[in-house]
Amino acid sequence: MLPTPQPDAYRRGAVEFRGPGRPTETSETRLLADQPDTSWLHTDTWRVLRIQSEFVEGFGALAELGPAVSVFGSARTPADDPSYAIGVDVGRELAERGLAAITGGGPGQMEAVCRGANEAGGIACGLGIELPHEQALNPWVNLGIYFRYFFVRKTMFIKYAQAFIVLPGGFGTLDELFEAVTLVQTRKIKSFPIVLIGTSFWSGLVEWIRERLIAEGMVGERDVDLFYVCDSAAEAITWIESKWTATS
Numbered sequence: 516m517l518p519t520p521q522p523d524a525y526r527r528g529a530v531e532f533r534g535p536g537r538p539t540e541t542s543e544t545r546l547l548a549d550q551p552d553t554s555w556l557h558t559d560t561w562r563v564l565r566i567q568s569e570f571v572e573g574f575g576a577l578a579e580l581g582p583a584v585s586v587f588g589s590a591r592t593p594a595d596d597p598s599y600a601i602g603v604d605v606g607r608e609l610a611e612r613g614l615a616a617i618t619g620g621g622p623g624q625m626e627a628v629c630r631g632a633n634e635a636g637g638i639a640c641g642l643g644i645e646l647p648h649e650q651a652l653n654p655w656v657n658l659g660i661y662f663r664y665f666f667v668r669k670t671m672f673i674k675y676a677q678a679f680i681v682l683p684g685g686f687g688t689l690d691e692l693f694e695a696v697t698l699v700q701t702r703k704i705k706s707f708p709i710v711l712i713g714t715s716f717w718s719g720l721v722e723w724i725r726e727r728l729i730a731e732g733m734v735g736e737r738d739v740d741l742f743y744v745c746d747s748a749a750e751a752i753t754w755i756e757s758k759w760t761a762t763s
């Protein structure tokens with residue numbers, strides 16, 4: 516015998532209410548209702564969801580990118596600076612070898628690398644970042660994604676690249692370089708070649724690492740070998756490929 520239907524039963528999703536606890540309006544009615552208090556928009560609870568959505572968008576856009584190298588460098592390098600031409604070479608060399616170039620998508624070296632990759636028919640990926648001043652993706656980007664948060668964007672630089680190339684740069688570039696160096700040093704990521712281009716530019720830092728950090732036991736003796744320093748795009752990428760071959 517079938518049970519008697521409950522005349523006052525009310526279903527909300529998986530839950531059924533009977534009797535006094537019965538809701539007076541549907542969830543959708545509440546969803547669509549006007550909500551004059553918008554203070555929740557500025558709470559960490561809501562921010563967590565926004566952060567989550569940045570990861571979702573980033574993963575969705577980059578998961579099928581294929582082999583790629585993240586390239587960092589100064590946002591301030593003018594197009595007539597000799598190191599801008601090296602940035603263009605990096606983008607072109609990557610494209611010619613079927614590797615996507617992932618950059619910050621901004622001006623300076625980011626533009627140079629995107630330009631080289633784009634002109635050579637490759638993928639010039641720009642991970643834009645919200646900054647206090649208006650910042651647009653450079654015109655050579657052909658796959659652009661905007662991020663609110665540096666840390667989400669940094670995850671993309673690491674997760675979707677198999678190596679890093681670092682051109683001369685300032686604090687932003689150093690931050691990105693040492694993020695990668697620390698991840699390799701602590702073995703959070705494996706076989707991740709890191710190349711610095713510009714022996715003259717980087718020599719002071721390398722010397723300081725040897726003379727202070729190693730000498731004073733702040734890092735291990737072999738930690739300075741976590742990156743390779745050279746002067747050209749071709750040498751950088753040839754070294755990266757040799758590392759990939761050695762670990763495959």
Ligand SMILES: C/C(=C\CNc1ncnc2c1ncn2[C@@H]1O[C@H](COP(=O)(O)O)[C@@H](O)[C@H]1O)CO
Pocket residue numbers: 586587588589590591618619620621622625643644646650683684685686687688689691
């Ligand atoms: C300062 C200027 C523009 C800043 N615009 C940027 N857009 C995208 N990414 C940026 C920007 N500035 C820094 N970055 C990231 O850090 C690295 C460069 O920083 P640095 O301090 O200049 O070395 C770079 O790799 C980006 O990922 C002027 O127009």
